[in-house]
Amino acid sequence: MKIYHVIGWGLLTAAACLLPSTVRADSPVLATVGGTPITAAEIEQALRLPLYDLEVEKYRLTQRKLDQTIVERLLARAAAERGQTVSAFVTAAVQAQIAAITPEEIAARVGTDRAKLPPDEEQARKEARSALVRERAGRALQELVERLSREAQVTVSLRVPEPPVMPVPVGNGPAWGLLAAPVTLVEFADFECPVCKDSLPILLAVRSLYPEQVRIVYRNFPLASHPQARPAAEAAPCAHEQGQFWAYHDALFAKAPDLQASDYVRLAERLKLNAADFAACLSSDRPKVAVAKDLADVQALGLSGTPTFFINGRYLSGYQTLDTLKQYIDRELQAVRNGTPPGDTAAGAGTR
Incomplete structure (x- = not known):
């Protein structure tokens, strides 16, 4: 194994492209052409990158739905413990953050976002406050979910798809x-x-x-x-x-x-x-x-x-x-x- 350290493993990866691809002999036969079989392994090898990309998309969809379900379960569990609806529980949790918004913060936001706000000063303050409300509510909800996750000892075992390894020629380029x-x-x-x-x-x-x-x-x-x-x-x-x-x-x-x-x-x-x-x-x-x-x-x-x-x-x-x-x-x-x-x-x- 010491040879890898001498000539560099990256070079070995490049050299691997000179080796013929292997297909499992026991792979199911999907079709035959003139008596020559086309196996499932042969097709899967040819499609390994698009199939991996599909696995990644499936993982992302699964992760998104899993995250949503975890949040729903956490909020429902916490609300039930307090004898509240989820809506009432969440509203109470974020209300303190919204109520803490000061006129000075609104004025500062108007100054920061002046180019994007309407010229009317009162309308500008309303839109600036609305932006602050959205930000504070989102932050409060995130902090709430993180705290509930720690208390409920949430664990996630969803595995990220492992990218395939392929022999890649490096060529003589830069x-x-x-x-x-x-x-x-x-x-x-x-x-x-x-x-x-x-x-x-x-x-x-x-x-x-x-x-x-x-x-x-x-x-x-x-x-x-x-x-x-x-x-x-x-x-x-x-x-x-x-x-x-x-x-x-x-x-x-x-x-x-x-x-x-x-x-x-x-x-x-x-x-x-x-x-x-x-x-x-x-x-x-x-x-x-x-x-x-x-x-x-x-x-x-x-x-x-x-x-x-x-x-x-x-x-x-x-x-x-x-x-x-x-x-x-x-x-x-x-x-x-x-x-x-x-x-x-x-x-x-x-x-x-």
Whole structure:
């Protein structure tokens, strides 16, 4: 197992893509073509990402309904203990917070929200007070439910679906971090994708927190719905040829979603790239081939949207908070310490 520490587990994850996929021999046969069986395992493997996305949606719906039911049970239980209706119990609990709103607080809110309030002063004060009432009532109800939850010793055993692990090729594209880093984070993104842009500060924070433990690999997934996504994706490799991919990457996202065809050369000039080399690259087939390779891998993986992340092959779709990325990165780092193969960290999955 020591070899993992020497060459980096992220590289092993990438190398795994060279191995053939295995399908269980005992899987039920769903159909035959010319006598050749199509098994349930074969279809499930091909659909593992969309099936996981459905599991996540089911989990979210279940969690929402579970939360609602817990609150209803807590309030009904507390109201019954006091011989009240739920409505009367909740009203009494929040009334003190509402009654505590002062004229000074209303005046301060009018000043803060002046641009959104009507010009009539009396009407402005009414709307400001209504906003404060909603906020205070919501806060009071949340505090009430939290207190009742502690008193009732509420426990939740609903488990978050475990993301699938897939062999993900890293390609020869741009990467940040050490080649032998134990964790490889591959991002498939689109320069016109607003969620990808929102994810940029999160990834910068990951760089800061894990300077030697995480390697970040960028791969292109320009969506057809974004007219400048493909041209931007094809311009970025030309900056990469001059060792300025990440600066160009950041500049593209800073300009998005207002990218224009004239921006690509202008951004290169701003970054002081060699203009002739950049233009020659843009007019060549090299960037087109690089993006086409990324898109071929997108299709092979069955990806459907951006951003998509893989942490040592573990699939995460859409915007991810820093806490979520840290959770999976830390699990992989713990796996290194435990001698567990990369991506094989399902035992760390938690509830809710």
